[in-house]
Amino acid sequence: MVLSNEASMSAVHTISKEVSSSDFVPTGIYFKHSSRGDIGVYESHFGCPVHFESGRDAVLVSNESIDTPNKLRDESIARFFDRHLEQQLNSLKGDIDLQQQVRRAVGNVLSEGVPKLSRIASELNMGARTLQRRLSEQGYSFQNVVDMAQKELAQRLLRETDYSLAEVAFLTGFAEQSGFTRAFKCWAGQTPRSYRLSTR
Known part of the structure; x- marks a missing residue:
């Protein structure tokens, strides 16, 4: 072959x-x-x-x-x-949305902690190096996509649920609420609490 x-x-x-x-x-x-x-x-x-x-x-x-x-x-x-x-x-249209596929796969397992590249690649039926290269060709890194998945899930949980900030932090892959708060401020320009209040 x-x-x-x-x-x-x-x-x-x-x-x-x-x-x-x-x-x-x-x-x-x-x-x-x-x-x-x-x-x-x-x-x-x-x-x-x-x-x-x-x-x-x-x-x-x-x-x-x-x-x-x-x-x-x-x-x-x-x-x-x-x-x-x-x-x-x-x-090949699915390839155009590769980062969306990765983001969705990451979001599905964030409550278990931030997944490794190899795990997500396996779920998408490709090698880790192949996934990394194809994301790079589209202008992304695996860490970029993980950040997007965490931000997207965090914002949805803050808008649509009454989970405590500690629970939201855990569900988005953070071991500590302080780390989640710092990351969220970088993503959204405000604290998780301020974001929740502004969307209610």
Whole structure:
């Protein structure tokens, strides 16, 4: 399977170079599997950065490459691939909301304490390094998302329940109320008590 994926990606790369009316250079190549050797060899072959354990097999191209005319200019083939691309994009919509998926998964277990990255990655059926990298590609870190989950849950509990501040602190993953109060002030610019009063 690994060799088949690499061969298929190489074939896509070769065909794209042959049919492009300008020099075709992808901006990145992505493989689900781990590297079988020196990554430099792969990058020399494809002429761009190559990423392994990325969660998918894919060729990343620039907008300029996409807009470059195809030498074949076959309208029926173009329509076929347009439909196929649309289907693939629809199937990947979940990736766009990855940080929301992580935030939801974190929020579900905060009462047990702040979860480790590896636990959340496992719940989302991916490796820890893959999750970390994909969050980074979207401009987030795992800690950013944990903070957002804690803030979101804390605000909801303060608005909608009569739990004490100590209970809210515990339910949002804090061992002490003082730590919760400091964090909440950073998130919301006011103390938990002031936030609760302002929303009642």
